[in-house]
Amino acid sequence: MSVELTRERVVEINAAAWEYWRWSANQDEDWTREYLARRGLRGLQAGCAPEGWARLVGRMRGRGYSPDELVAAGLAFRTESGSVGDVFRDRLVLPYRDVDGSIIGFTARRNPATDDVDDAPAKYLNTTSTPAFDKSRDLYGLDPAAVRRIQAGARVVFVEGALDVEAIRRTGSAVVPVSGCGTALTATHLAQLRTIHPGAVALAVFAFDADDAGQAAAVRAWDLLTDDEAGTAGALVLPDGTDPAQLVQDGHGQALAERLSRPQSLASVVVDAVLARHDLTIPEGRIAGLRAAAARVARISAVPLSRVGTHLHARLAPHTDLGVIAGELAIAAAAAHHNNT
Template identity: 40%
Template sequence: MAGRIRDEDIALVRERTSIAEVISDTVTLRSAGGGNLKGLCPFHDEKSPSFNVSPARNVFYCFGCGVGGDAIKFLMDAEHLSFVESVERLAARAGLQLRYVEGDQAAPRHRPQQGQKQRLVAAHAAAVEFYQAQLTTAGARAAREFLAQRGFDRAAAERYGCGFAPEGWDLLTRHLRQQGFSHDELVTAGLSRPARSGSLIDRFRRRLLWPIRDLAGDVIGFGARKLFDDDDGPKYLNTPETPIYKKSHVLYGIDQAKREIAKQGKVVVVEGYTDVMACHLAGVPTAVATCGTAFGADHIGVLRRLLLDTDAVAGEIIFTFDGDAAGQKAALRAFEDDQRFVGRTFIAVSPDNMDPCELRLAKGDLAVRDLVARREPLVDFALRHVINRYDLDTVDGRVEAMRRAAPLVAKIKDREKRPEYVRKLAGDLGMEIEPVQRAVLAAGNAPTTDRDAPASARPRAAAPDPAVDSPQSMVEREALKLALQEPVLAGPMFDAVEAPEYRHPVHQAVRAAIAAAGGASAAAGGAVWIESVRDACEDLAARALVGELAVEPLRIAGEPDPRYVSVTMARLQWGSVTARIRDLKSKIQRINPVNHKDEYFALFGELLSLEQHARALREQAAGGL
């Protein structure tokens, strides 16, 4: 075991890490004002951005699902890494050398034991080098010819990391074992598999390979194309499901396309590896493809976060499918997913039923760009496809076509467009508007199950929201925000007001955690401080609230100053003191001063003291008005 990473090194990693840069690899962020950024949350499906990032404090928080933390926590949640793996990933990114504690001794280790994910990624990186080198050998002639016949030269092959799996049964396996990777690691990575004899052999043999990368650019799997007629395997063979490769989440080419997708607010979804290459090389840099599976909800989630697909910023999603029956069926499946996007969905089908790779080869780069430019709304394509299945020269054909097409019109998310599509459908069918309109309304009123509804419309557990919309609660939140966001400024004034002064129990728990973390007076601020407070929270709702308050803007125009802290703390105490005054008055009224004279006068004296304190606090609090 490599031991525990030294606390000072963890703090340095947090300090040297830009959380905005880390999150931008996954989520497109836009200005939210006040120096904060916002985007679509990667942890739940949403239509409007509630995911906030505070670059000044190096923390994030989602007001929709309650997830929050620093860059380490983000990687843990977004990429399912352990704490150590996340720290090591960020340290490598920042060029920092971590030191590990062995028992009670600390010593630098130049090659610390890595977590599972890092080991699997490292194995894939070594495999890429091996396969790329094999592509230049005599045995890879068929692979090189395959690429050349599709218009890809050596530079294109290198850009996309294309390689060749040689004929030997265990050449890669032996190569990786010599580099220190274990039997179990190679099997878990999907690079090798057990043979019937019990020995370990390569998963891919005699195939052209494309490395599949995640959003961060790490290779997590391979797609392998059959080259030889005597290969009895499938045409395409992909890496199996592994701890780092989930085919329902993976999009080929996303690492090269992500910045253009975010910049242009547009994505082109194609069907294969060569189609992605052809589009990129032809001047359509936003192309991506699924890897051995149908386009689904998880893929949509990835793209929506890159597109910042919201009501305010609606992107374009363009599907390219072959014009054959399989392609048309895929297009109709895509229309079923249309409701999961806020943006507009389109389809681009080549007049000659060629895919982008074939089109580029036959007619050049301009033809590929024209294909995308000539896109049509997906709903138009879907309606035309449905209607064309029926004989519109007969009454039965027109009525049946209306019944089948009406649900598609009812699903159009832009309600203002539905009347126009009702008229268009009626015209295409040669029918009066009224029966078509009734059919669409009936289809729209039909009940749907949670399974059919988009993820954003399904019920989900409410995020913890401990704040009550009351003046006292709001001022308590403001005080806690000051301590978390501006501890150097809040310092002694905040620490002087203890947890019992807070009326809400979750606010009390956060206040207690701040004290347990050493108090605001001793804090320097930033992600390290916020994580210290979060770690000190014994209450789960309090932990969530810390993340929320760390990014929530202060209720002041401009920068806070000591006067604002003083006013906030006075208002907080004034609310608490006035509540105690009410309790005391109620108790005094219930006491008989004759029979309980000592108790009565003791409480009366306490009341006078509290009222005097309340007047002083009111004057102090008025200083901010």
């Protein structure tokens, strides 16, 4: 039987579950503290969802929460036979908090001891949609302290996962890291930041892998921005096969913080993604790539567009004159302006 929960009831259930998982993280069977220490995150307040079919369900029923409520809150699931089990089992758990500090959902990493096991469960799990949580809207790391810093003008950094958020926090960087925890960036994520500070997205930095998937993600993010935001947003292109959490684990936290303080422009990453589709070793490929890149970035204003021209020249020199690049950018900008009027 399904039940309808209020947002307040979901938050209450989440708080009780978090209390249990924090207690579990201090028991002998806990593996999360050692794992976090290895990742350079010693002392992080994480929860431990223990092994077992229904450990949380049993504890929560003892606290007065029904199985149907736990299913509706995304903490339990019901089998075809009617039995109810824990969604999060043998996992390190971290809470999504809202701008008021309430726990609205969870993200959880499987026990690394199962990483190489055949048919291992999903590496990360997030709470399903509930009256309190929506992965297309809510961002990990957007807690009250983060909100205050964004309102004061701190730069937001979008990263892929919760451990990346926590790793960047450990670097002492002035930025505010947030994550959709493996969920693709959405227009609703960005709208939420704009409600906190109108210029938050314009100042934001988007972290991407250096591979083809990372370039594609950069273009998708670019397409969600306003023209003004697209001209000022920054990017952090990560070395192949790594992420912020890995960099911190490897002792490169200070270097990461320095790169975050001086990000490259997102426009330049989009240009690189467009150029990668063309053969720049031949004149025809260079011209086609230049024109495609110019058309892609023409919507931004004159000053960042001139910086894009400098980046294009660096990529296409010595075969393509800066004057030719400037001309193509001007033509594309005029066409974009005509299409928008």
